[in-house]
Amino acid sequence: MSLDVIYCEKSKHFRDFLNVPFILHKQDQNWVPPLQIVTKRILNKKNPFYKNAKISLWVAYKDNAPVGRIACIINQTHNNYYEENIAFWGFFESEENNEVTTALFKKIEEWALTHKISTIRGPMNPSINYECGLQISAFDTQPFFMMPQNPEYYRSLIENQGYKKIQDLQAWSINVDQAKIEPKKLRTLQAVQKKYDIQIRLVNKKYLANEIKLISKIYNDAWCDNWGYLPLDLDEFNYLISDLKPIIDPNLVYIAEIAGEPCGFSVGIPNLNQILLTNRNGKLLTFNLLNLIWQIKVKKSINQFRIPLLGVSKKYKHLPIGALLYYEYIKRITPQAQFFGAECSWILENNHAMQAGLRLVNATHYKTYRVYEKKF
Template sequence: MVVIKEVASKYDLKQYIRFPFELYQHDPYWVPPLLSDEYAYYNPQKNPNFRANPYQLFLAYKDQQVAGRIMAIINQRANKFRNEKLLRWTFLDTIDDPDVASALLREVEAWGKTHGMEFAVGPRGFSDDEPQGAIVEGFDQRAQIAAHYNRPYLIQYLEQAGYGKDVDWVCYRMDVPEELPRLYQVIYKRLQKKHFACRNLKNKAELRTHIIPVLKLLNETYKDLYGFTPLVEEEFQALAEKYIPILMPRFIHIIEDRERQLIGFSITMPDVTKGLQKAKGRLFPFGFWHILKAMKTSKILQFLLVGIKEEYRKQGLFVLFANALLQEVQAARMTIAYSHLQLEENRDINTWLEHLNGVIFRRYRAFTKKL
């Protein structure tokens, strides 16, 4: 028998956070998050989304053992912005048991109905800067940073529960070339005549100066993408505090126009997932060293975010990022680049990745169901 319980105490929260560490502890492809980040995420004092929106965490028990978890969310600002009554659920992790998965889903659906929601979608967090989508293709490689991980059986259980595709994201793998493709070179020469300036950030002080303007530009450049909800000032500050310590300024590039106005940004970083696996969720005593070593020795570049102002998107400015990044990755002796999750219909970015011989190696899906 499966028993569902609301997370209502510190001990419950500890079980909720620790469950994936037990479920995936022998899985070579799972990348554990830092426990300190997990506790900060679920702390309303540190995460403004938990102060602004209804939510509920659930645990599933079978034979008196934790067998699954899930979080239900109502993003009130997003629902108002998009004029919808949407229940989101995320962090669905279960043992390989359809009864556990279906019990958790029924519980969040019932919770959503009591709040007047009409549709459910997941995995979707509060916003786009959180992990979203379940893996439906590409289970045989190590998970990426800031992304969900799941095993194939979860997809079967979602479909059995009446969920269907809402949208897909794809991830591209690219070998680092010795030089840019001919098309990129032609466009780069043309752009040099137009007084655009593309440069990386030099140090952490410059990163702190630019991170908020970049996040504000993200609001503008992502506004028409699936499910995006503009961030507010409190979220800007929370994201800046979270990412400044781990980002390397040399791998963050900005584009300015002739008036030195910010019109584009690219945020990438060395792939640190091997280091996170060795850290096993802890920074101390040795986790920090493993992550730092991975950051310095990784042969893989991980794209995180790219944004270009709408009026400049047809001018090929992605080429400026590619040219600048190529110099950095070659200097770091990197050999592979991974995109992060890209909406499959986002041709503004995907076309450029394909020109770099990018090949889709993983696919994520958000599932939806009428309540």
């Protein structure tokens, strides 16, 4: 048996990099094939992320057949912000084989050392503002849109390389049978809302550019003390959501205001994975954008949504604005509504305020993702 790990310089190697997950996971019925056009867009050097970052892509071949892949990322924005010198790994895939995994991690650790870096953290695909974390529980469930997924054996492969937990990320579930607030707690919540003149409004899609600026401003204020936080670059944010604009449901994006002053926001997105599950080759040609929009807007094939972003300005952290935003969502999770369930993800394991707001609306923590680190 020959085992080679090749740096992606040629288009053939890049195609193999994209195809590895399809080779490894096509028989897994819970696996949702990623849209290759989205992966290409994330890795494209035109992505504003790469203004301050570099990435190396590697593919493992066993007897000339692709059996694994990995990326190593140097994110200078992170290193400058935290005044440290680390690299990140991501986009990891491997057959259940320690030898393949060892060969992949050996390559990225050597590459990091050539840049005078001896600490690597991950998975980040390619940063904390994208998909991140290794799934370590709830393997009998399907991932929600823009959340990572992996087989159960990945955990032992990673830990066998000497990588240790640095942070856990949580996914919380709300379904039609749970979506409620106890009457006494609801009265208290509504009393606080009235006392401080807290209003929750829908995002104004007509002025979406201005609303995005407003959301990014609140986000940077609300999240800046959170583990792993990176300032949200507006160009990068616009680049990321440009493909999502056709499927954004304005009824799932909220702005919170106190006496007219914006103080919080939340973003919900339809769980596109309910449709993408059937698109087994990950190519948009066989599952075009117009069909996606028709499935979402007309046929209403999607009855779940995900809340990837929610933030409250530090000035108002003492008020239950997060709970009020979650309450707006559970109003939409009823037997009569389009949506029957939602996932709130991800939530830091030490973000107790956010967890309290989720418990208030009867959400449950059902899935965990782990971020690892190794010093060598």
